[in-house]
Amino acid sequence: MAYRTLKLQIQSAQALRYTNCIRGMRTYAYVFICDRNEKRISHKAKTKKDRDGDTNPKWNFDVMFSINIPKAEEHSLTLVVKLMSHHSVRPDTLIGEVRVPITELLKWFGDAAEDVHKEVNEHVKTSKGEEKGTLAFLFNFGKTLQHPPPDPTQVKGQPKVWKNLGRVTGPLIKAVFCCFRCSLKPVDAASNNCWGCASSAWECANAAPNVWRIKEDSD
Numbered sequence: 001m002a003y004r005t006l007k008l009q010i011q012s013a014q015a016l017r018y019t020n021c022i023r024g025m026r027t028y029a030y031v032f033i034c035d036r037n038e039k040r041i042s043h044k045a046k047t048k049k050d051r052d053g054d055t056n057p058k059w060n061f062d063v064m065f066s067i068n069i070p071k072a073e074e075h076s077l078t079l080v081v082k083l084m085s086h087h088s089v090r091p092d093t094l095i096g097e098v099r100v101p102i103t104e105l106l107k108w109f110g111d112a113a114e115d116v117h118k119e120v121n122e123h124v125k126t127s128k129g130e131e132k133g134t135l136a137f138l139f140n141f142g143k144t145l146q147h148p149p150p151d152p153t154q155v156k157g158q159p160k161v162w163k164n165l166g167r168v169t170g171p172l173i174k175a176v177f178c179c180f181r182c183s184l185k186p187v188d189a190a191s192n193n194c195w196g197c198a199s200s201a202w203e204c205a206n207a208a209p210n211v212w213r214i215k216e217d218s219d
Contacts, residue, residue, distance in 0.1 A: 002069040005142035005149050006105070009117075010047060010081065012058040016133035017126055019085045019093040026050065026086040027057040027095065033065055033102070036076040049086050055133070066149050067141075072102040079105065081135060083124060096124035098135045109141050116140055 010029055019025060026049040033042035042065050050057035071077065079102060083095040100122060109118055117138040123131040142149070 001146065001148075003145045003148045004067050004069060004106075006065045006067050006079075006102070007140050007142070008063050008065075008079075009138040010059050010061040010063070011136045011138065012053075012056070012060075013083060013124065013133055013135045014056050016055040016057070016083060016095050016124060018055055019095055024052075024054040025057075025095075027053065027055075028084055028086060029059065029061070030080075030082040030084065031061075031063050032080055033067075033077055034080055035078075041077065067102060068148070069106070069144070072106070077102040081137070083135070094127060096126045096132060098122045098124055105139060106141065109139070112140070114140065114142055 008031065010031060013027070013029075016025075016027065028049045029047045030044055031047075032040050032044040034040050045061075045063040047059040047061040050059060067077070079098075079100045081098040083097065085093040085095055087093065100120070108120070109116075112118070117140045119136070119138055121134050121136050124133040124135055126132050
C-alpha cells in the first residue's frame with residue numbers, strides 16, 4: 001500500500017453568495033474527504049468563523065489528511081470544502097461547496113518536493129449548481145510511505161459551538177442571554193435590558209422561549 005499525507009491551508013474565499021437578510025455573514029468552512037458514495041472517510045475539520053469578511057472571508061486554516069493512494073484511485077476520493085454562514089438561532093446556511101478529486105490534486109502536484117505548495121482557486125458551487133464565488137487554498141503532499149502515517153492531529157483552537165437549551169430556569173453557568181427582538185444582541189445581566197434596543201429581556205423570553213444558549217467546546 002502507498003500512503004501520502006495531504007497538507008492543506010484553506011486561505012480565503014471571494015464574492016460568495018450572500019445568504020443573510022440584514023446582518024453581515026459570519027462564514028466558516030468544513031473540510032473532509034468523502035468517497036464516490038458521499039460517505040465521509042476522514043475526520044471533519046472546521047475553521048473559525050470570520051466575523052468581519054462577510055462575503056470575502058479569510059481563515060488561513062491548516063489541516064492534514066492521510067491518503068491511501070490506491071483507495072483514492074479506486075473509490076474516487078474527493079476533497080470537500082463546505083462554506084457555511086453561521087446563525088445564532090436558526091440553523092446555519094450552506095453558502096456553497098468546492099469538490100476536488102484527490103487524483104486531480106495528485107496530478108497537479110506531480111513530482112514536486114515536499115516543501116513546495118501548490119495554489120488552487122476553485123469556483124464555489126451553490127446547492128443549485130450555480131458558480132458563485134471562489135475558494136483559494138494551498139496544498140502539498142508528503143513523501144510516499146508503505147505504511148499509514150500517524151493520524152494527523154486536528155488543528156487546536158477549534159471554534160466554540162452553541163447548543164440550544166430551550167427555556168432555562170434556575171442558576172446558569174457560562175450562559176448568555178440574548179434579545180430576540182434585536183438580532184440577538186447580549187443582554188445586560190444587571191438590568192435585564194438589551195444593550196441594542198433597551199427592551200426588557202423578559203419580554204423577549206416570553207415571546208421566544210428558545211433564546212437561552214450556552215457555549216461549550218466543540219470537541
